[in-house]
Every structure is written in C-alpha cells, then in structure tokens.
Amino acid sequence: MKYADEFRDPVAAKALLDAIARVVDQIGATAEKPVHIMEICGGHTHAIFRYGLDKLTPAGIEFIHGPGCPVCVLPRSRVDECIELAERPEVIFTTFGDAMRVPGTQKSLMQAKADGADIRMVYSPLDALELARRNPDREVVFFGLGFETTTPSTALSIQQAAREGLTNFTVFCNHITVPPPIKALLDDPHMVLDGFVGPGHVSMVIGVHPYDFITKDYGKPIVVAGFEPLDLLQSVLMVLEQIRDGRAEVQNQYARVVPEHGNAVSIAAIEDVYEMRPTFEWRGLGEIDESGLRIRDQYKAFDAEEKFGIGYAAGPRDVEDPEGCACGQVMTGRMKPVMCPQFGKGCTPEMPLGALMVSSEGACAAYYQYGGARAVAAK
Amino acid sequence: MALRDERVTLAHGGGGKAMRDLIEEVFTSVFQPDGMEDQARLDCAALAEPGAQLAMTTDSFVVDPVEFPGGDIGKIAVCGTVNDLAVGGARPLYLTAAFIIEEGTEVALLRRIVASMQAEAEKAGVRIVTGDTKVVGRGMADTVFVTTAGVGVIPAGRQMEASKIRAGDVAIVNGVLGDHGAAILAARGDMALSAEIVSDCQGLGYLVEAVIAAAPDVRAARDATRGGVASALNEMAEAAGVAIEIDETALPIRTEVKGMCEILGLDPLYLANEGTLVLFVPEDQADAALAAMHALPEGRGAVAIGRALDGEPGRVTMRTLFGGARIVDMLVGEQLPRIC
Numbered sequence A: 001m002k003y004a005d006e007f008r009d010p011v012a013a014k015a016l017l018d019a020i021a022r023v024v025d026q027i028g029a030t031a032e033k034p035v036h037i038m039e040i041c042g043g044h045t046h047a048i049f050r051y052g053l054d055k056l057t058p059a060g061i062e063f064i065h066g067p068g069c070p071v072c073v074l075p076r077s078r079v080d081e082c083i084e085l086a087e088r089p090e091v092i093f094t095t096f097g098d099a100m101r102v103p104g105t106q107k108s109l110m111q112a113k114a115d116g117a118d119i120r121m122v123y124s125p126l127d128a129l130e131l132a133r134r135n136p137d138r139e140v141v142f143f144g145l146g147f148e149t150t151t152p153s154t155a156l157s158i159q160q161a162a163r164e165g166l167t168n169f170t171v172f173c174n175h176i177t178v179p180p181p182i183k184a185l186l187d188d189p190h191m192v193l194d195g196f197v198g199p200g201h202v203s204m205v206i207g208v209h210p211y212d213f214i215t216k217d218y219g220k221p222i223v224v225a226g227f228e229p230l231d232l233l234q235s236v237l238m239v240l241e242q243i244r245d246g247r248a249e250v251q252n253q254y255a256r257v258v259p260e261h262g263n264a265v266s267i268a269a270i271e272d273v274y275e276m277r278p279t280f281e282w283r284g285l286g287e288i289d290e291s292g293l294r295i296r297d298q299y300k301a302f303d304a305e306e307k308f309g310i311g312y313a314a315g316p317r318d319v320e321d322p323e324g325c326a327c328g329q330v331m332t333g334r335m336k337p338v339m340c341p342q343f344g345k346g347c348t349p350e351m352p353l354g355a356l357m358v359s360s361e362g363a364c365a366a367y368y369q370y371g372g373a374r375a376v377a378a379k
Numbered sequence B: 001m002a003l004r005d006e007r008v009t010l011a012h013g014g015g016g017k018a019m020r021d022l023i024e025e026v027f028t029s030v031f032q033p034d035g036m037e038d039q040a041r042l043d044c045a046a047l048a049e050p051g052a053q054l055a056m057t058t059d060s061f062v063v064d065p066v067e068f069p070g071g072d073i074g075k076i077a078v079c080g081t082v083n084d085l086a087v088g089g090a091r092p093l094y095l096t097a098a099f100i101i102e103e104g105t106e107v108a109l110l111r112r113i114v115a116s117m118q119a120e121a122e123k124a125g126v127r128i129v130t131g132d133t134k135v136v137g138r139g140m141a142d143t144v145f146v147t148t149a150g151v152g153v154i155p156a157g158r159q160m161e162a163s164k165i166r167a168g169d170v171a172i173v174n175g176v177l178g179d180h181g182a183a184i185l186a187a188r189g190d191m192a193l194s195a196e197i198v199s200d201c202q203g204l205g206y207l208v209e210a211v212i213a214a215a216p217d218v219r220a221a222r223d224a225t226r227g228g229v230a231s232a233l234n235e236m237a238e239a240a241g242v243a244i245e246i247d248e249t250a251l252p253i254r255t256e257v258k259g260m261c262e263i264l265g266l267d268p269l270y271l272a273n274e275g276t277l278v279l280f281v282p283e284d285q286a287d288a289a290l291a292a293m294h295a296l297p298e299g300r301g302a303v304a305i306g307r308a309l310d311g312e313p314g315r316v317t318m319r320t321l322f323g324g325a326r327i328v329d330m331l332v333g334e335q336l337p338r339i340c
Helices: A002-008 A010-027 A042-050 A076-086 A109-114 A125-134 A151-164 A179-187 A200-206 A209-216 A229-245 A264-273 A297-302 A304-308 A327-331 A363-371 A374-378 B017-031 B073-086 B107-124 B179-188 B205-214 B228-240 B255-264 B283-294
Strands: A035-041 A061-068 A091-095 A119-121 A139-146 A169-175 A195-198 A222-224 A250-252 A274-276 A279-282 A286-289 A293-295 B053-061 B091-102 B127-136 B144-154 B170-173 B220-223 B243-247 B277-281 B303-309 B316-319 B325-327
Touching (some): A002 A229, A035 A042, A035 A229, A042 A200, A042 A363, A061 A179, A076 A139, A091 A125, A109 A119, A125 A151, A125 A169, A139 A151, A139 A304, A151 A264, A151 A297, A169 A293, A169 A304, A179 A209, A179 A286, A195 A229, A200 A264, A209 A222, A209 A250, A264 A274, A293 A297, A293 A304, A363 B325, B017 B127, B073 B091, B073 B107, B073 B205, B073 B220, B091 B107, B091 B205, B107 B127, B179 B255, B205 B277, B220 B228, B228 B277, B228 B303, B228 B316, B283 B303
Parallel strands (some): A035 A061, A091 A119, A091 A139, A139 A169, A195 A222, B091 B127
Antiparallel strands (some): A274 A293, A279 A286, B091 B144, B243 B303
C-alpha cells in the first residue's frame, strides 16, 4: 500500500487542484460555460466520486462519463443469452462477479443462480479452466467480457485449453475494444467533448497509439491516466493545459504502467485467438463497425456461440431496454445519471433496470453509492 | 472409547447408541453441562437483582471454510453470541449450542471445533449448558452449521442503545477493520493471493465492561459483523436520528487488507469482522474509554474514528484524505469482486 498511498498525498493534491483552478481561469471556463472532459473508463468515474474529486475541482470543469464500463455497454440480449446458457443442465456458467446483478429481460444471473442454474463467480478465466479440468462431464462456459484489459487473459485460457485438448471449455465472447465507441461519440453532432482522460489498464495492453486518431482526426487532447486520485488530478491538469495551449496530443500520465507500444505478448495472444466481428451491438450506441471480437475459426471448438448456437451465431435478436430506462443515454455521456427519470426511483441497486446501476464501474452506481439515494432528492 | 468412527455417518443421527457415543465423547465430555436431563437448569440469583434485565440472543453460523487463520466456526459461534449480548450491556452467562452435521464430516474436525468453543467459552466466562446434534445427508449441509443461543443479565440501571446517541458523541472502534472478512476470502484460496491475514475473531465481553466502568455514560455499542463497520454506523445513525461523520485518515486498516481490497475492488468498511465493535461515548468520556480499552488486548488498537453530528438523520459520511466528503451508505446485497 505504500505504493498506493504516495498517490493519495493530500499536500500534493492541493497543489494540483490549485494548478487546475489557475488553468481553468486562463481558459475562461465557468460553471455556465464549462470545459467538457470525458473520462472514458468506468474505473475513473468511480475514483472521481470515491475521492470526491468532482466536488474539489472547479465548477468550470464538467466530467462527462464515458462508455468504459464493460458490463454496461452490453445490450440486454447478451445478458439473456448468458442466462439461456447458464440454465442448460450440462453447463457450469462462470463469470466475473460484476456481471451477476446485471438485469436481463426476465432476470439477472444472480436470480438464475437462485433458480437453480449452476453459476460460479471466478476471479480469472484460468479458474474456469480449472473447473473444466475437474468436471470433465460438464460443459464449462466462461463469460468473456471486457475491453482490452481482460481480453488477453481469456485468450491465454483458450490457448491453454487448446494445448491440453480440453473439449468441455468454451468462452462466450463479448470482448470489445475502446477506440470505436470513442470515434462514434466524436462523430455525434450532439456531443460536446473538449478532451479525454484515457483508460489506464486498457492502454497497458494496447499502448497509446490507438488514440492517435483523436488528436489527428478530431483535434482533441487525450491523456492516458492512472487510477489514484493524484493520477487523475494530474491528468486533468494535462488535458486542461493542452486545451489552453491549443494543443491536441496523446500524452501518457500513467507511464509507470503503460508502455508506449503496449504489451507485445498480450497483443500477440489477442491476435492469435480473436478477430474483429464486422459489427457489434452496443447499448446506447447501436451496431458499431469493427468494435467487438470473436473467436477465430482455428479455435472455434472453444467458442460458446458456435457450440451452443447462440449470440451472433443465432442471428440478430432485438431486445428493447425497459421503458423509461435511459442507460444508453447515460452510458454515452449524453445524460447525467441523476437526470434519468428512473434514477433512484424505478431503478436502484436493489431493483436495477439497467447495468449502470449495479456494475462496479457503472456511472449510476457511482452516483448512487457515493452521492447516496439523496442525490435523487437533490435533483 | 466407544466412538471408533473417523467420519460422521447418518447412524450418528439415528437416535441410538451411535448417536449417544458421538454426543458423549465429542460434545458433553468437553462442555460438561450439569445433570443428565435434556434441559439446562440455571441459577436465577443474578437475575433476582431488582431492576436487572434478562438478555437473550441467538445466531446461526455458516462459514466456508470452517477452519481459517485465527479461528474456526466454533470460536465464531461462541464469540458472536457473547458479543451480541455484550454490546447490549449484558453480562453473558450461558450459551446453548446446536450442530447440524453433514454426513462424512471428520470426527476429528468436530473435536477441534468443540475444543475451541470450550476454550473460548472459558475465556469469556460463559458456560455451554445444553445443546443438540443432527446429522444430514451429504450435500444437505456444508460440513457443519452451528446455532448458539445466549443468555445474559443486564444490571439494573444500565441502558445501552443506539437511540441514546447525541450529536457530539465520539465513535470509537477497538482495533483494525476487515481482518475477518479478508482472512476468510484469502482462506477460500480461490484468489491465488497469499496474504498472511488472521481473523479478528474474539470475545468482547470484558472490553465492554471495562468501557462501561471507565465511561459510565457510554451510549451504545454494535458488533460490526456482516456488512462491516459501514453497516453498523448506518444502523446506529438511523436509530439515533443523527448524522455520523468518520475520518478516512483515522480508520485503522491493515496494509494487507487494504491491498487485497485494492486488488479485488472491495471496500474494507464493508468487510465482515468477528471481534470488532463500534461504540459511541460522550465527548468528555472518550479519553477515559480509550484508555480503558488500550489496557486490554482486545482493545489495544482502539481509536476514535469520527463523531455524531446534527445533520440529516441517518446519514453517514466520510471525510476523505483530501477533505472531500462522500456518503457511506448501507451495502446492497453483498460485495462482488470487480472485472478489472
């Protein structure tokens, strides 16, 4: 923790906050005319609220919460498919804990488990692999979800399963990539974004160059950031300085973790196992070209979509979001959580309408958890 | 030694000789309850004191794994019930213990659990006076479930309850937070984290008595078990109709526990404890309460973590390291580890 505490030093934070206030003044940003900075990653959204940074930074900065919560961006149909898989008698369905409470059309995985489905929470796909080895008479399916942060570990588990010749291990692949939804948001004429705080752990895998288009094609600054409060404050300052100076560069604040060109071993594993789907459906953004991954033919024995005939293998499926649910709007930063008519009323952590309220990286969960249900009263 | 079996079978629940052997050799020979009747007959002298109140509580214990660093299910069962009595101001006197045992459970494991219950009961000054055993088929229970009930006496004139907390009162914890929850997570071994964290499982009866002696106007105490300190504070704030503010820099949390929480995305404020209490005392008695706690091993790490305030009733907030504030709400469901 010594390592983490250094990045939570109140004195250093104060100095950064002072510097931020100065640059905001130099830009001339005010509460009425703020600079809009999008933190792409849900982990950053939560850190901002956990440390109260939204209240400590000047009113001239408006944080727009981006689409970087891997559970939140999945359309409900994908959750339904998980439950369909999990309820097959031969299946042990394995998932990260985060996905357990996300509501599908009828129920969540948590409810399906209570109804008798064999659903196990795991900490890594390698745990799922171990379950497959120990239960040769069962089908172990791993719910592969997440951005480039989690994709390599799923790829490695598939490579390992192939080496061992396991025939009862598959991955329900819902891995997605960060740059395409950013591009979709930048192309949206209704969005006003002045700069980005870039995802730290995704960049640890892919490096900083996949963001070059943000600076070159759209002229917006982006700073790849760590997750500690000082990381975030420093990154915000760097974004603001770029805006003040009229620069648009990719900067790396999180250089202690993020190498410029990413992690070659991880990238090679991803390349080996996955290929781009032509399109993938995002909640709130619709189908986005080349934004999701599927398992290559070479490894199709480990593809749950192939084996069980679901997901994209079963053709398109239309599932509407529940009425009044504005998850899509919130997820893409078009609406603040508390502006959603359902926030804290029809949608709470106990009875969620959408994933944003229950995922550990969901924006609504952050507002609710750290602003409390009282945020509702305040609006 | 009539009991030759290494493992419990359904025969040990059948009501016959096998059951009697199990009960006598594993349980009653250690607990030594009075008499042979199927009931405890207790001396009412303590109760006869005018104005005294009888306190009763019961709790069931299911923990996976049943043995973990710092304790086992038996130790928790005794500590948990003793602590439920103690935090209400009662002097714990008698416990009952009922066991639901899964077929196939090792007899040696039962003996270890019973020994640790007896040791803990002696330490806490309580007696296990009656009990029960049932054996269920494999898969119908997870090794062993324990239910304990406890009886204690609240002396005349003593009244500890959360509704007595007033703005200005100081919140004190007796030591580090979250050790039990973290130890259990680590002991389950499905995290590939090797952390040397030991459960804080301990009885708090003497500690509460010491606090009452030093700070006679102590308002209320809570055993911060499931849901952690955050949940205990929320319950107290609600019952008292006050706001509570805690100070992040004051929270005693072990480096290893913090580290584990960082990795898994958990909040130590919500981790379970099995020997940690939160209590409120008037400000002018806080130093005396702390000094009394520091004199006992189970209170050595006692610190003030915050105070009750006039403010929105039921609201618990935390002043963060930078002077920001955030709400510390009740936990919804259970904490789930994050994706990345």
